[in-house]
Amino acid sequence: MPSPPSSASDITVLLQELRAGAPDAAEQLAARVYDELHRIAEGAMRRERPGHTLQPTLLVSEAFLRLVGERDTAWQNRAHFFAIASQTIRRILVDHARARQRVKRDFGMRVTLDESVAEQPERSLDLLALDEALSRLESAAPRQARIVELRYFGGLEIDETAEALDISAATVKRDWTFARAFLLRELQSGS
Amino acid sequence: MSEPLTPARLQQLQLLFEQALELSPSQRGEFLGRETGSDAALRDEVLALLAAHDSSATALNRPVNLPSLGASGADASRWLGQRLGPWRVTRLIGFGGMGTVCEAERADEQFEKRVAIKFLHRHARIPSAVERFRAERQILANLDHPNIATLLDGGVTDDGQPYLVMEYIDGQSITGWVETHDLTRRARVELFLQVCAAVEGAHRQLIVHRDLKPGNVLVSQDGRVKLLDFGIARLLDESAPEFVATRGSEPLSFTPDYAAPEQMRALPVSTATDVFALGVILYQLLTDRLPFARRTNPEAVATAAGLGPDLDAVLAHALESDPQRRYPTVQALRTDLEHWLSGEPVTAHPDTTTYRLSKFVGRHRAGVVVGALAMSLILVASGAALWQARLARAAAADMREWNSFLMDVLRMSNPFGEGDELTLAAALDRAAEQIDTRFATRPDLSAEIRFGIGSSMVDRYRLDQAETQLGRALADSVAVFGANDIRTLRVEESIAGLRVEQSRYRDAEQGYQRVIAVLEGERMQADRLFTRALGNLGYLYLIEERYPEADRALRQSREFDQRHKSMDDLDRAVLLSNLAHAAHGLEDLDSADQYYAEAEDAYAAQFPDGSPDFAILLNNRASVQEARNQPAAALALYQRSLAMRRRVFAGEHPMIVVALSSVARLSAATGDPAGALSAAIEAARMADRVYTAPNRFHPSV
Numbered sequence: 001m002p003s004p005p006s007s008a009s010d011i012t013v014l015l016q017e018l019r020a021g022a023p024d025a026a027e028q029l030a031a032r033v034y035d036e037l038h039r040i041a042e043g044a045m046r047r048e049r050p051g052h053t054l055q056p057t058l059l060v061s062e063a064f065l066r067l068v069g070e071r072d073t074a075w076q077n078r079a080h081f082f083a084i085a086s087q088t089i090r091r092i093l094v095d096h097a098r099a100r101q102r103v104k105r106d107f108g109m110r111v112t113l114d115e116s117v118a119e120q121p122e123r124s125l126d127l128l129a130l131d132e133a134l135s136r137l138e139s140a141a142p143r144q145a146r147i148v149e150l151r152y153f154g155g156l157e158i159d160e161t162a163e164a165l166d167i168s169a170a171t172v173k174r175d176w177t178f179a180r181a182f183l184l185r186e187l188q189s190g191s
Numbered sequence: 192m193s194e195p196l197t198p199a200r201l202q203q204l205q206l207l208f209e210q211a212l213e214l215s216p217s218q219r220g221e222f223l224g225r226e227t228g229s230d231a232a233l234r235d236e237v238l239a240l241l242a243a244h245d246s247s248a249t250a251l252n253r254p255v256n257l258p259s260l261g262a263s264g265a266d267a268s269r270w271l272g273q274r275l276g277p278w279r280v281t282r283l284i285g286f287g288g289m290g291t292v293c294e295a296e297r298a299d300e301q302f303e304k305r306v307a308i309k310f311l312h313r314h315a316r317i318p319s320a321v322e323r324f325r326a327e328r329q330i331l332a333n334l335d336h337p338n339i340a341t342l343l344d345g346g347v348t349d350d351g352q353p354y355l356v357m358e359y360i361d362g363q364s365i366t367g368w369v370e371t372h373d374l375t376r377r378a379r380v381e382l383f384l385q386v387c388a389a390v391e392g393a394h395r396q397l398i399v400h401r402d403l404k405p406g407n408v409l410v411s412q413d414g415r416v417k418l419l420d421f422g423i424a425r426l427l428d429e430s431a432p433e434f435v436a437t438r439g440s441e442p443l444s445f446t447p448d449y450a451a452p453e454q455m456r457a458l459p460v461s462t463a464t465d466v467f468a469l470g471v472i473l474y475q476l477l478t479d480r481l482p483f484a485r486r487t488n489p490e491a492v493a494t495a496a497g498l499g500p501d502l503d504a505v506l507a508h509a510l511e512s513d514p515q516r517r518y519p520t521v522q523a524l525r526t527d528l529e530h531w532l533s534g535e536p537v538t539a540h541p542d543t544t545t546y547r548l549s550k551f552v553g554r555h556r557a558g559v560v561v562g563a564l565a566m567s568l569i570l571v572a573s574g575a576a577l578w579q580a581r582l583a584r585a586a587a588a589d590m591r592e593w594n595s596f597l598m599d600v601l602r603m604s605n606p607f608g609e610g611d612e613l614t615l616a617a618a619l620d621r622a623a624e625q626i627d628t629r630f631a632t633r634p635d636l637s638a639e640i641r642f643g644i645g646s647s648m649v650d651r652y653r654l655d656q657a658e659t660q661l662g663r664a665l666a667d668s669v670a671v672f673g674a675n676d677i678r679t680l681r682v683e684e685s686i687a688g689l690r691v692e693q694s695r696y697r698d699a700e701q702g703y704q705r706v707i708a709v710l711e712g713e714r715m716q717a718d719r720l721f722t723r724a725l726g727n728l729g730y731l732y733l734i735e736e737r738y739p740e741a742d743r744a745l746r747q748s749r750e751f752d753q754r755h756k757s758m759d760d761l762d763r764a765v766l767l768s769n770l771a772h773a774a775h776g777l778e779d780l781d782s783a784d785q786y787y788a789e790a791e792d793a794y795a796a797q798f799p800d801g802s803p804d805f806a807i808l809l810n811n812r813a814s815v816q817e818a819r820n821q822p823a824a825a826l827a828l829y830q831r832s833l834a835m836r837r838r839v840f841a842g843e844h845p846m847i848v849v850a851l852s853s854v855a856r857l858s859a860a861t862g863d864p865a866g867a868l869s870a871a872i873e874a875a876r877m878a879d880r881v882y883t884a885p886n887r888f889h890p891s892v
Contacts, residue, residue, distance in 0.1 A: 089255075136196060139196065140196045140198045140200065141198065141201045141205070144205075148251075151254070152251055152254055153254070153255055155255075174209060177209075177212075178205045178209065180244070181240045181241070181243045181244040182204075182240060182243075183250075183251060184243040184244075184246065184248050184250060184251070185239050185240055185242075185243040188243060189239075
């Protein structure tokens with residue numbers, strides 16, 4: 001049974017509460033976004049041939065349109081939404097990777113009836129290792145980690161990232177360059 | 192990292208990283224040494240960050256691809272332990288874009304049977320779609336092919352989830368298999384032929400796969416290819432027509448690497464769609480990479496595989512963007528690969544000079560040097576200054592290197608390039624005309640080149656032109672290198688071959704004998720020219736039916752080859768076959784059969800899939816068996832020969848008629864009148880067709 005559609009006004013309210021600093025607004029919002037992203041992703045996969053992959057920026061945009069609607073153009077809402085969506089995508093992917101890893105460990109993957117995921121160009125990037133490295137970065141440099149989330153998991157451009165975090169594009173650029181080098185190094189030393 | 196990562200430390204790292212990034216690499220070390228002082232760990236870390244930044248790593252350069260988020264492990268686990276019809280789900284095997292796959296066994300334990308159950312994504316949870324799903328399932332269940340995983344059963348669960356029950360394959364994806372088994376190129380092509388066979392089988396039943404990719408092509412433990420998911424893509428599409436209709440309006444996805452351009456444009460698919468995917472898979476098997484970098488444009492052109500003109504041409508033909516221009520059938524692709532395996536011309540080629548030349552070099556093994564020289568000459572003759580420069584430089588280099596370089600050139604040359612569509616003969620003629628002007632001051636080079644062109648002309652049966660070129664090559668060579676130089680002797684040996692073709696057997700014999708005598712006098716019996724001259728002299732005696740002399744020369748050739756290993760494998764196979772022929776002529780039937788057995792092994796190693804010469808050898812061996820009064824053994828050999836001919840000549844051919852009549856004759860002799868009759872009828876009918884056209888085959892065939 002499909003869950004009842006989230007009302008756009010609910011989401012707008014949650015976003016406003018979030019800006020006002022309401023304690024559990026972020027969590028509620030994330031839960032909604034999580035569901036919605038899943039639904040959109042499934043729908044997209046259903047429409048397309050198996051093996052297709054999605055681009056995060058389109059996924060997030062669609063989630064925004066469906067949850068918030070086009071009428072709410074308040075940039076802060078949009079920015080917050082994108083931040084949460086990017087974070088959520090990170091979580092979904094990491095959960096997904098963990099589940100896959102469990103399956104591999106428990107049963108062995110002798111028959112792979114579908115390797116569409118394993119064969120993607122991203123295969124060289126170990127998502128779980130990236131998540132760990134990102135958490136490490138987060139502990140010492142939360143802003144830089146957020147930027148990675150928005151850029152990598154949310155598919156945002158430099159300008160959009162700057163807008164979402166309310167910082168200058170130059171800062172985003174500098175932080176991103178550094179964070180990328182940091183993560184690459186962490187990933188290299190881990191392997 | 193030893194130092195704990197505090198915000199302060201990280202800030203410090205970032206600052207130094209950014210400052211150092213502004214400097215040139217050579218200044219960075221000094222800058223960091225100054226700034227970090229005694230904190231060597233800090234300096235090393237910044238250096239490591241800079242290295243990571245400068246590395247060619249592309250990770251994180253673009254946003255993550257989102258795999259099918261719909262299928263999660265948790266989602267799949269709800270099927271564990273459940274019963275579906277007679278099947279009990281025992282464990283989760285995997286999941287992905289298409290659905291979740293579990294292993295199951297028969298719950299009623301009527302007999303031991305492991306199966307794989309595929310729970311499809313909820314594409315078809317619509318009543319009408321479920322109906323269609325059932326109908327399609329029946330068609331797929333009829334698809335019975337040893338290389339296709341059988342669809343055993345299928346249905347819809349109580350809550351509307353469609354599932355398929357398939358043969359369980361204990362195997363590995365084909366790309367994984369070739370990697371773990373470290374297969375040679377030949378072996379990879381051979382393995383791929385199994386894939387073709389499976390797809391052909393399905394196409395005969397009008398079922399297109401649409402989603403061929405390594406993950407759907409498994410290889411079982413015993414090396415057998417098994418295709419998965421045949422027809423399932425169609426089943427999904429057809430069971431969800433409303434989604435098909437909206438495709439294209441939704442920019443949420445991009446197409447995977449194996450889809451044909453028509454699929455990417457949501458145009459109708461056909462068997463040619465599978466041909467394209469097969470092309471991608473073959474490309475990947477042979478090069479370990481994909482033909483397209485990141486494929487978002489349906490018109491993307493495959494990067495050259497760099498596997499030599501033949502395989503490159505086969506791949507380019509399979510990967511044509513326009514389905515009309517691709518191989519029309521999988522069979523056509525397979526046939527070309529079989530030709531490649533047996534060293535015959537492939538049909539995929541645009542008819543270019545480069546191709547014809549390189550193929551020519553492949554067939555006439557003894558003429559490799561020759562072909563390479565001829566090739567270089569054509570490059571020069573066509574006026575490419577660059578090539579001329581290289582040619583001049585190479586003249587000083589070792590001849591062997593020069594040849595291998597040219598072979599490389601030949602391989603690298605783009606067989607798809609435009610340019611003059613010269614025939615080989617015309618190219619050689621043009622090249623020959625250029626020699627006087629281009630190499631007027633270099634008789635050493637012109638001698639080598641004329642030798643190359645002249646020898647190729649012998650092989651092409653253009654005996655007059657060969658006479659001219661080889662004659663001048665000999666004169667130049669004697670003048671520049673001396674009469675007893677190995678380069679001069681090579682020309683003489685080639686001229687002796689020309690004399691054989693001209694039926695001037697006395698001159699040929701004297702030519703070979705002089706070459707042999709000089710090499711003996713110079714103590715150069717270890718040179719391959721020595722064994723070749725002896726072998727060719729033996730061949731001349733065989734033509735003249737002078738069996739004792741043939742036997743003597745051939746044995747001597749064999750002896751020196753055994754001592755010096757101076758022959759290549761193919762020459763050796765030919766030598767063994769000639770020895771057998773001589774022994775047969777001497778009526779030493781046991782020796783003849785023994786040599787044939789050895790020759791057969793040698794040919795089998797060279798041509799695992801057979802070749803015309805190999806088929807002739809089987810026939811000759813059969814005639815020895817006939818002479819030994821072993822009709823059953825003879826018949827078996829004739830039949831093998833016939834089967835090989837059918838394989839190597841796609842369609843009808845005089846050589847098949849010959850083999851058919853032998854089979855008919857021996858079938859009658861061994862008490863199989865029915866077999867004799869059917870072979871005879873086929874031979875008669877085929878003869879009517881193949882002999883109506885003038886016989887355009889070389890007399891030696």
